[in-house]
Amino acid sequence: MTSTSDHPAEGGVTNIRPAGPDHQVVEVHGQARHPHRPSPCRTCPWRVDATGEFPAEAFRHSAPTAYDMSDRVFACHVAGAARPRPCAGFLLRGADHNLAARLMHLRGDVGPLSDGAHDLHDSYRAMAVANGVDPDDPVLVLCRP
Incomplete structure (x- = not known):
């Protein structure tokens, strides 16, 4: 686990995990220190x-x-790990039940926030399944609709 914040409630990267040879998932807890994208x-x-x-695998890691x-x-x-910030798509579609958001x-x-006139997945579960996560994968059980 890569920790860059002693106080996760203040916001910051608390973990970086590989999600394939060319991808990683940056885990941010609490309030992000940088503003979100507008779309x-x-x-x-x-x-x-x-x-x-x-x-x-990236969607399995991000399911929580x-x-x-x-x-x-x-x-x-x-934004990556250098300037962690909330994802605009997440704030528009996936953050209703998220305490930090x-x-x-x-x-x-x-x-x-604007969707930029783009169709967005209706929920995290829909996005994860569309990207190859098995709908019966245990990591999706606790995802809110």
Whole structure:
């Protein structure tokens, strides 16, 4: 585990895990230190037209961000570990039951968001399954609809 924050509640990278030869998952707990993107980027995994950009393993690693009252934030893959920030697609479609995201909203840390006129997956589960995670995979059991 790679830890770069002694106080995860303040936000920061708490883990970086490989998800295939060319991908990694950056785990961010608590409030991100950098602002979110205003809309999903070109290869945002939440975009339906970006399905297949990332391996299924990345979605298995990130599934806890969709668990009820999670303090883990689905991080923007473009920002990486150097400037961790919440993913715009996550804030638009996957953060309703996420404690960290709800607290960011309450503090006014979430600015204007737009889907950029792109179709987004309806839920984390839908996104993960579309990207190769078996719908019966135990990691998806606790994901909120």
